[in-house]
Amino acid sequence: MHVAALVPVKFRFPGGLAPNARRVAVVGAFNGWDPSAHPLAQSAGGDWTAMLLLPPGRLIYGFWVDGMMWLDPEDEGRVPNAWGSEYSVRTIHPDDAPPHARSA
Helix, strand or coil: CCCCCCEEEEEEECHHHCCCCCCEEEEEHHHCCCCCCCECEECCCCCEEEEEEECCEEEEEEEEECCEEECCCCCCEEEECCCCCEEEEEEECHHHCCHHHCCC
């Protein structure tokens, strides 16, 4: 049986987009759209980042910034949602996993 390895995925929200933000999180189906599940940490330079381990595939997500949804300015594309706006999209490739984490 082949089991796909989890892939480290870095999320980055540029601090300059919301310079007064107090809390930033990444949300998506992978965490039940729960803004408390994956908070980002703010660097000394002001950007917000987090590294998550996720399975390969198409990821639909957004950033939750002080209670409001934001798109990722570095995403690969957008898909419409049921509320008349969009979500960010990124493809996670299995080859992005470190060699020691790949399954045979």
